[in-house]
Amino acid sequence: xxxxxxxxxxxxxxxxxxxxxxxxxxxxxxxxxxxxxxxxxxxxxxxxxxxxxxxxxxxxxxxxxxxxxxxxxxxxxxxxxxxxxxxxxxxxxxxxxxxxxxxxxxxxxxxxxxxxxxxxxxxxxxxxxxxxxxxxxxxxxxxxxxxxxxxxxxxxxxxxxxxxxxxxxxxxxxxxxxxxxxxxxxxxxxxxxxxxxxxxxxxxxxxxxxxxxxxxxxxxxxxxxxxxxxxxxxxxxxxxxxxxxxxxxxxxxxxxxxxxxxxxxxxxxxxxxxxxxxxxxxxxxxxxxxxxxxxxxxxxxxxxxxxxxxxxxxxxxxxxxxxxxxxxxxxxxxxxxxxxxxxxxxxxxxxxxxxxxxxxxxxxxxxxxxxxxxxxxxxxxxxxxxxxxxxxxxxxxxxxxxxxxxxxxxxxxxxxxxxxxxxxxxxxxxxxxxx
Amino acid sequence: xxxxxxxxxxxxxxxxxxxxxxxxxxxxxxxxxxxxxxxxxxxxxxxxxxxxxxxxxxxxxxxxxxxxxxxxxxxxxxxxxxxxxxxxxxxxxxxxxxxxxxxxxxxxxxxxxxxxxxxxxxxxxxxxxxxxxxxxxxxxxxxxxxxxxxxxxxxxxxxxxxxxxxxxxxxxxxxxxxxxxxxxxxxxxxxxxxxxxxxxxxxxxxxxxxxxxxxxxxxxxxxxxxxxxxxxxxxxxxxxxxxxxxxxxxxxxxxxxxxxxxxxxxxxxxxxxxxxxxxxxxxxxxxxxxxxxxxxxxxxxxxx
Numbered sequence: 054x055x056x057x058x059x060x061x062x063x064x065x066x067x068x069x070x071x072x073x074x075x076x077x078x079x080x081x082x083x084x085x086x087x088x089x090x091x092x093x094x095x096x097x098x099x100x101x102x103x104x105x106x107x108x109x110x111x112x113x114x115x116x117x118x119x120x121x122x123x124x125x126x127x128x129x130x131x132x133x134x135x136x137x138x139x140x141x142x143x144x145x146x147x148x149x150x151x152x153x154x155x156x157x158x159x160x161x162x163x164x165x166x167x168x169x170x171x172x173x174x175x176x177x178x179x180x181x182x183x184x185x186x187x188x189x190x191x192x193x194x195x196x197x198x199x200x201x202x203x204x205x206x207x208x209x210x211x212x213x214x215x216x217x218x219x220x221x222x223x224x225x226x227x228x229x230x231x232x233x234x235x236x237x238x239x240x241x242x243x244x245x246x247x248x249x250x251x252x253x254x255x256x257x258x259x260x261x262x263x264x265x266x267x268x269x270x271x272x273x274x275x276x277x278x279x280x281x282x283x284x285x286x287x288x289x290x291x292x293x294x295x296x297x298x299x300x301x302x303x304x305x306x307x308x309x310x311x312x313x314x315x316x317x318x319x320x321x322x323x324x325x326x327x328x329x330x331x332x333x334x335x336x337x338x339x340x341x342x343x344x345x346x347x348x349x350x351x352x353x354x355x356x357x358x359x360x361x362x363x364x365x366x367x368x369x370x371x372x373x374x375x376x377x378x379x380x381x382x383x384x385x386x387x388x389x390x391x392x393x394x395x396x397x398x399x400x401x402x403x404x405x406x407x408x409x410x411x412x413x414x415x416x417x418x419x420x421x422x423x424x425x426x427x428x429x430x431x432x433x434x435x436x437x438x439x440x441x442x443x444x445x446x447x448x449x450x451x452x453x454x455x456x457x458x459x460x461x462x463x464x465x466x467x468x469x470x471x472x473x474x475x476x477x478x479x480x481x482x483x484x485x486x487x488x
Numbered sequence: 489x490x491x492x493x494x495x496x497x498x499x500x501x502x503x504x505x506x507x508x509x510x511x512x513x514x515x516x517x518x519x520x521x522x523x524x525x526x527x528x529x530x531x532x533x534x535x536x537x538x539x540x541x542x543x544x545x546x547x548x549x550x551x552x553x554x555x556x557x558x559x560x561x562x563x564x565x566x567x568x569x570x571x572x573x574x575x576x577x578x579x580x581x582x583x584x585x586x587x588x589x590x591x592x593x594x595x596x597x598x599x600x601x602x603x604x605x606x607x608x609x610x611x612x613x614x615x616x617x618x619x620x621x622x623x624x625x626x627x628x629x630x631x632x633x634x635x636x637x638x639x640x641x642x643x644x645x646x647x648x649x650x651x652x653x654x655x656x657x658x659x660x661x662x663x664x665x666x667x668x669x670x671x672x673x674x675x676x677x678x679x680x681x682x683x684x685x686x687x688x689x690x691x692x693x694x695x696x697x698x699x700x701x702x703x704x705x706x707x708x709x710x711x712x713x714x715x716x717x718x719x720x721x722x723x724x725x726x727x728x729x730x731x732x733x734x735x736x737x738x739x740x741x742x743x744x745x746x747x748x749x750x751x752x753x754x755x756x757x758x759x760x761x762x763x764x765x766x767x768x769x770x771x772x773x774x775x776x777x778x779x780x781x782x783x784x785x786x787x788x789x790x791x792x
Binding site (some may be wrong): 254255256258259261262263311331332333334374377378379380381382 | 489572574577593595596597598600601605615616617618620650652656666679681682684685
């Protein structure tokens, strides 16, 4: 068998194909050839032959999942994660494409680093789409060269980890990016209101004696950005890791206007609340923080009704010495690639009766649309051969110690999940297969 | 998450009423003037990342009164200054033979972190804005000596409750015994969420209402630099919340006036109030020693 690209085919047989972009939810065979989708047909009806077959009976076959928000930590922080380990975790979680954040060391603010991230030497096992810094060193002052970054492969710009706080700088970012159809991803946090804060403002923060981040610190930035985006035709504002009911209201207003406003929600924000911080468990510390129960309820409604465009993990690996320390000093962030699907099925499908097709949309067509990832997020003929195959009934326990990520800072170690990835296919080839 | 080492005292919140009564009973049997060698040969490590007069000296005297050796480690002048982490400092102190660590730290949860990773008991001598359990226990001890009970007492807590670990511990403790607690302070120092801390809490912004027919008044220290971050001037605070003789008279005739120290005369209370016959401020400090003897004996399983 010749494994060179351009001469390999794989037939995924007998699975229930859910492709929301193509409005398909039926038992279908999917033939992948030359890295692309060659044919979709009812069982046994594909015309071509395949080198290999994958028996997907009883399983869901979906377009490859796309994660808009991942920290792969390279360049510079390989002790937390590398592109190789991070993408291995992505594959195990069913993600065939990840968009990586630029808050590395150094910050990815030049075309050279954007190119570097995509080189084969990095050892990525899934597609990596770099997001570049919006300002030099993400200091929030001097804009980077958006055109050059886009040409090098950047799918968006952001200063993630920090907001683009200054009104004038954010206006310029939206204006320049609107000219080249480049999404701006905002980490919405008015840091003037969150100084020394380590969790959500509320009863748990008061009880623990921790300074609390108010929901208004997120909502006020989203409100401002939605207004600014309306000033420029073609501006694309994407709100990262949205976590509060008030910010959702601003996004809904933005979606009713002519500007393109999108948002993502993380699994931990729809699965947990600030009360789960318990007794200073730093695996429950991230930014934005876990919010109140009413915020969580609002996110569940918005995930169901279409306000939310994508589920994104904000996978943020950290080493033990950055997490097993005093709560207020501990790094923000948790890993999330391997638990996203299981949490979505438990909390959204089982818990809140959101149909599987909508959940698949939030992992596929939704995120593909946000960053205009052409030929992805769907399996119509001619698309990239990225496929996620999962068992929606499978109950399993997540063992953090066996994570493919270099880091194990997750609040879901030992969690009972429902819905497990069986195989992940990138460019027509299986890159992950569950034992 | 690991469980805290056995014998640790991290806060009042998760203690049962029986645990608290047990400690208070044990404290009554402790007399600093009549040393009991319950902890002979034991090493008590006092690890202080923050300034302290009362807590530090009374833990040290309490340990010595029980026959233990004490060693003091301060953040300045130790490897902590060189960037050693809290847990590494803890492992070091355990390795030199600490049987118990008493820790004061500016960050909430520091004592809990240490107790989860060291296999020796850890006593929280104040962690950030979180809890100061030995202070709450000595305050309860002081109140019970005078009032015989905590149940049904009307308690006013006045001042900067938000930043106060003393207030959080006191509220947990008094609430467990059915005291009726009124919290009083400006919104910046007393957010509405404070009532979620325990059952039966009330908030008032008027100090006269808070102290009216109170059995116990707890005043808290106000840091001028914290006022500076609010819209309230020092003069405003003094005129609205300072404990004066006139305000004290609104309380019950035999009301106790308490303060965890250090007191700032002329800010949260007047000079006269600090020294008046109803003031229990010095008594609180004195009672700190037998209460901390009880805490140390209990932590090391030598409660007799």
